[in-house]
Amino acid sequence: MIIVEQKPVDEIQRMIAPYERVLILGCGTCVTVCNAGGEREVSFLHDALLLAEVESKEISHTFVEHTVKRQCDEEFLDLIAEEANDVDAILSLACGIGAQSIAERFPEMVVLPGVNTSFMGMAKQWGVWDERCTACGDCRLDDTAGICPITRCTKGILNGPCAGTKNGKCEVSPEMDCAWILIYQRLERLGQLDKMRRYYPPRNFRPIPRPRRIMASPSIVAVGGSHG
């Protein structure tokens, strides 16, 4: 899922300063799961902004809150079309994709990001999320025992570890595992060390020029997508 972090309240206050009526808009998918932009966080942020205004004795905003199922799908944004008419800005707690969907759906509306979109990852334990995929567009997990060296090696290199590894950890931090040591150990367990002995040529960075677009094949389009 997409992992985001809520921006500090004072940064949000500075952003919303020019706008009187603000819709705080949550998203019901990834950001709900990572506790940063779901219905609960929308409500907490609403309270925090109100409290900050009371403390500063300068009540200059009115807030409304709403959380849609997914901000990155236009059909869910239709549901807030009326509310959007009555505000000066939408403070989106969705990832950068959600915030941009709003900008595209409501061309006249100011959109403000209430979170920083961090990475694609997974929950490791309560309150800890780790990055696992960089969406490089050229998946090689088959060659690396299901551990991504592009994401988990700080240098993203393909032919084995650099010489900076110590105690199985990365030169960048003693807390961070060396991805290539993990890959070696798992390939060994799977009896696939020959995959590590292969030479891998330089990556094709062609997928990187942004933005990328994927066109579904006609058969998939005919079935009707996967909204739900």
Next chain:
Amino acid sequence: MAKSLFEEKLNSGKFLITTEVGPPKGVDIEELKHHIDLLKEKVDAINVTDHQSSVMRYPSLGGCLLVKEQGGEPILQMTCRDRNRMALQADLMFAHSRGVNNVLALTGDSIDVGDHPNVKPVFDVESAQLLRLIRTLESGKDAAGNDLKGSPEFCIGASVHPSADFIEPQLIKFEKKVAAGAQFFQTQGIFELASFRRFMQYASQFNVKILAGIIVMASAGMARYMNKSVPGIIVPQEVIDELATAEKGKGLQKGIEIAVRLIRGIKEENLCDGVHIMAVGNEGIVPEIIEAALMEHAQT
């Protein structure tokens, strides 16, 4: 015909000594020139480091040109941290055009360990891929398969970590570098001969020259710092303890003693093809180490 003077020496069978100089942060190159002058007659080649430890400095290629101008034999250290394939190829062609024909291909330290932690790390390729890229240029093609008008030639080397604490993946990488065309290896610093002997038993099956990396320690504090903060370096506790026995202000002397002892040991046991002395900031003492190591050896 040899591609460089250093390649000729690699094939001569003589015990080789290389060392390295680190360019300054800034444009005052007097000390660098002084070190090159001091070292050029004493060693078979001088490496010029490439923003070592990811600290921004005067460029390696600029340092190599100085070595050439002053009559020495340079080895261009080239990391993949700061340049993509376009820039690496351009620098290689430039190096060749100016007579810098030895390259040590390195992946490069992470950006995070240096003094510009917010800049964009590149790593478009890594060491094994860079070695192959150099061989590709030699074949008259660039990385995209286009024809070159005039192709360069290089004597190429790489690094290996003989005393890594998890050695097997390092050896796989070593073999990939051999297969990619590395002719010589300058190893990560070694501090004791036991693990190096084991490494050489394995490495001697390959047709490459190995120069043992000797880091000259200036104090026990420096050794502890390197263990904590320098990527990959593992100074054994016994070496730290020995450095700690030095009187105050005599740490470097003790470090020199240890370096001399290692070089003598390597030479006496005929363990490998030579040594690469890294004095990290104390380049001035390298001639003394060489003299002591070779002289004492002659006496035994």
